[in-house]
Amino acid sequence: GQQVMQIPQYQHVQEGEDFTTYCNSSTTLSNIQWYKQRPGGHPVFLIQLVKSGEVKKQKRLTFQFGEAKKNSSLHITATQTTDVGTYFCAATSSNTGKLIFGQGTTLQVKP
Amino acid sequence: DVKVTQSSRYLVKRTGEKVFLECVQDMDHENMFWYRQDPGLGLRLIYFSYDVKMKEKGDIPEGYSVSREKKERFSLILESASTNQTSMYLCASSLLFRGYEQYFGPGTRLTVT
Numbered sequence: 001g002q003q004v005m006q007i008p009q010y011q012h013v014q015e016g017e018d019f020t021t022y023c024n025s026s027t028t029l030s031n032i033q034w035y036k037q038r039p040g041g042h043p044v045f046l047i048q049l050v051k052s053g054e055v056k057k058q059k060r061l062t063f064q065f066g067e068a069k070k071n072s073s074l075h076i077t078a079t080q081t082t083d084v085g086t087y088f089c090a091a092t093s094s095n096t097g098k099l100i101f102g103q104g105t106t107l108q109v110k111p
Numbered sequence: 112d113v114k115v116t117q118s119s120r121y122l123v124k125r126t127g128e129k130v131f132l133e134c135v136q137d138m139d140h141e142n143m144f145w146y147r148q149d150p151g152l153g154l155r156l157i158y159f160s161y162d163v164k165m166k167e168k169g170d171i172p173e174g175y176s177v178s179r180e181k182k183e184r185f186s187l188i189l190e191s192a193s194t195n196q197t198s199m200y201l202c203a204s205s206l207l208f209r210g211y212e213q214y215f216g217p218g219t220r221l222t223v224t
Contacts, residue, residue: 009151031210042201043154045212088153097209098169101146101154 002027002093006102014110019076021105023089030092032065032072033099038085046074079109114138115216117202123222130189132219134202142208143185145169145177148199148218157200160185161208192223 005024013019023032031050035043047056049065049072056063060083062075076083089102118133136143142161146154146169156169158177166177174196178186185204189196199220203213 006153033212042215042218043213044215048210048212050210090154092210098156098159099213103151103153 002091002095002100004029004089004091004100004102006089006105008105009103010106010108012108012110013079015081016078019079019083019107021074021087021089021107023072023074023091023102025070025091027094028069029072030069030094033090034063034072034074035088035090036085037088037104041085043088076107079107081109081111083107084109115202115204115214117200117216117219119219120217121220121222123224124189124192125224126193128189128192128223130192130221130223132187132189132200132202132221134185134187134216135183136185136202136204136214136216137183138204138206138214139182140204140206140214141182142205142211143179144203144205144213145175145185145187146201146203147171148201154201157187189221192221194223197221197223 033048034046037043053067054065060077064073086104086106088104090099115136144159145157160166160179176188199218201218202216205211205213
């Protein structure tokens with residue numbers, strides 16, 4: 001079935017450094033969603049990308065959808081301790097319509 | 112704001128027990144979902160429901176069943192709990208099915224001993 005691979009699994013950064021997580025699929029995706037889960041919390045929706053090459057920004061967060069709609073990235077500029085958590089990408093399966101989640105990237109930020 | 116609540120944050124059960132996890136949403140959403148979350152595996156879909164009394168299997172339905180008698184409530188049932196069902200269980204809801212954001216509950220951490 002359709003799979004979404006997310007890398008890296010873990011990332012430790014110094015506060016102020018940048019961070020990027022990547023999401024890849026072997027098949028074309030109709031859309032990609034990004035969620036953030038704080039430690040001890042539940043996933044919270046951040047954004048959805050639909051168009052090829054789409055770029056959206058939320059303050060220090062930049063989300064990109066690849067031109068071929070097979071990959072996506074989330075980039076955080078100048079990380080802060082409040083950015084700590086696990087970031088998930090999720091794509092809608094073209095066959096079933098179900099949301100397929102990547103494995104997540106857990107970000108640790110050292111103050 | 113959408114609110115999704117789950118009946119328990121922590122639950123400890125014995126092997127072989129029947130376990131009920133309850134989820135309630137207050138935004139009249141058509142669709143509800145049950146996931147389990149395990150380290151390194153992300154979120155895996157157990158079952159979902161797109162209408163009252165309607166249900167569909169997700170990717171890992173074995174050992175689980177569900178019930179949706181009312182629109183706002185979706186229950187996950189472990190017929191005979193086993194230790195490999197120790198996990199975090201997350202309920203979610205969405206307005207429509209395809210391509211819509213999902214709202215998650217706080218999760219139930221289930222330990223089966």
